[in-house]
Amino acid sequence: MLFNSFEFLFFFPVVVFVFYVLPHRFRWFWLLLASYYFYMSMEPALILLLIASTILDYYCGRQMYLKQDNRIRKRYLWMSIIGNLGMLFFFKYFVFFTNSSQAIMEFFGIDWLGVGGEENYVFNKILLPVGISFYTFQTLSYSIDVYRREVVPERHFGRYALYVAFFPQLVAGPIERASRLLPQFRKEVFIDIKRIKWGIVMMAWGFFLKLVVADRIGVYVDAVFLDPSAHRGLPLFIGSLFFAFQIYFDFSAYCTIAIGAAKVLGYDLMQNFNRPFFFSSVRDFWRRWHISLMLWLKDYLYKPLIAKFGLNKIVAVLIVFFFNGLWHGANWTFVVWGLLCGVLMIIEVGTQPLRYAVLRKLGISLQNPVLRFVTWLTIFLSITTTLVFFRSPNILHALLYIKNMFSLNSTFVNVTYDRTELWLSMVLILLVQIIHYFKGNDDIPELVLNRKPVLRWGFYIAFIFTIVLFSVNRQNNFIYFQF
Structure with missing residues (x-):
């Protein structure tokens, strides 16, 4: 059952009602x-x-x-x-x-399937x-x-x-x-109206992120990634940026709905995202992104590799990110994505003493706003480039995408031939990021519930109309359903 389905809209209220009626x-x-x-x-x-x-x-x-x-x-x-x-x-x-x-066997000339090859080797998907x-x-x-x-x-x-x-x-x-x-x-658990309201607002915000923002961005992403050979330069660059926000909004939407639904029932689930694109370093990004998975890998893989097996930290980081990639999907694109993320982490940590020494000699403070922005932009572009592998069906597709993305000879970006939707997508990304800057994803209800009744109900009505009028009618699975 999808959260973004009519079935869930009937299922969840019934579950809540019976839950509070039962002893x-x-x-x-x-x-x-x-x-x-x-x-x-x-x-x-x-x-x-x-x-x-x-x-x-x-x-x-x-x-x-x-x-x-x-x-x-x-x-x-x-x-x-x-x-x-x-x-x-x-x-x-x-x-x-x-x-x-x-x-691999066929590369070395070994027919491990025997006579007839694949025709006689059958296994169901x-x-x-x-x-x-x-x-x-x-x-x-x-x-x-x-x-x-x-x-x-x-x-x-x-x-x-x-x-x-x-x-x-x-x-x-x-x-x-x-x-x-x-x-x-x-x-x-006892009925707590304030807690239930908090949970419902969280769920509504999650539906907004999924139906209005993530699915809308996904239309452009799908069009660009479908055939990267048909585009050059700017549209592919925008597609990679859009995908970074699409997967963030899509996955955080699921987690937000999950946290809100649990809150309505009286239970607290852990925060899974903490404004990940407001990072200060690669390490900081991974502390903010998919927090529950990264903590799992740290506690049950990274620490034992260091403490029990005595592995070098660089090797341990590469192993962790190899399994991070493999966990996400049974495809070499995910493995490459994971390893690239690990390499970025290693480069950042390994070059830190040299970078700090150079900055000290130049008299540039680490808090210099220009330096901080350049650092952020470099990391952000690196992350979005690695995500091309995450989104692509195979490695050759990803390499072609990246190659054409850096062929900056095209400024035609309206690949869906709907300029209004393109601009609306950009505005929505900016709007959500501004909201997240002032309020983390898990604190969104404070923007609504701490207002006077008239304003609060105005928010409720505006939210309902926004979701109804601006939802993209695709009823897509959440991206992380496939993992």
Whole structure:
């Protein structure tokens, strides 16, 4: 079920109404049923994978808590890791690694498929379960935290199942930690009008970001990326900039709706974006972007690589960003994107002493506004260029796009032949960034709820009309649904 669907507009009020009517002791069961229905409305059979992952990690968590022998506890940890990553590999990466291995073998003249080649080698395209990367990482964090004795395993199977399947953040995050979300399910929630209003405004802002802004920008992005050989220079440059904002608004829209929906139900989800384009460095950007994933990679991959395996920080960063890219999709374009992001990080950190020494000699302060703007612009253009690989279907397509993007011999930018929409897209990007400058995404309700009733209701009405009149009627999936 898509957040941006009419089905959800009926589903969510029913869930909220029944939730507050039921006694506290039955609410977990109602939310679990609602979450499973939410997931099954997209792919009914694959709910079995979600349930299998839930049972596996619940069992392993309980055993790791009960056993005192660390060798036995480690076996259950590996059972959880292999089981979860095994499902993720098969359903998300099997075809990718099979095709990649086949291409490598054929490059060296080895026909690993035997006589007849591909004609006799048949495997079905494996359906990618929606949200599998998110709930796999969420359950893995639970198992690892239990093994580290940082979390006491949940005894109530139903509440643990709800932690895995909680519908607002099930499909595209944020990736919640058990220590943060599970205790909330144990507490009784009472009707709090102020909190419910806050959640509804958050949801409305998320719908605005998705339906009015992200999908509108996506029309131009789709047109440019469809055939980069048909364009040169400026339109491709604008397309890469637009995609950076499209994916930000699209993903932050999902997280904003998720946070708002959870807030209406009385639960707090973690912030997943913190004004990422107001960064001061590459490192600062990654502290602000997809916060739950980057914290996951830091806590469960980067730190162990440094502390337990003694790897060099540069190598550890490259490994982390390799898996960051691979996590996003089973395609070499994502791997290249991830590695390029890692290289940018390494260049920034590695050249910092030299850059600071040069600036000191020139007598230029790090707080110099011109320097800060040039630094920001350089990083922003680097990030948007790497995102060309993220958006492209294959590496050759991305390289052609970048090559033609720097062939600055065309100023024709109206590739969709709708100049009004192009200007409106630019105005909306600027408007949202100005709002985010003064109010972070999670503080947007303050702009509305702290006003006098007349102004507040004026905001409500204007918001509804804006979404109804200016929505792009594409009913697109959220971009991160494919991950």
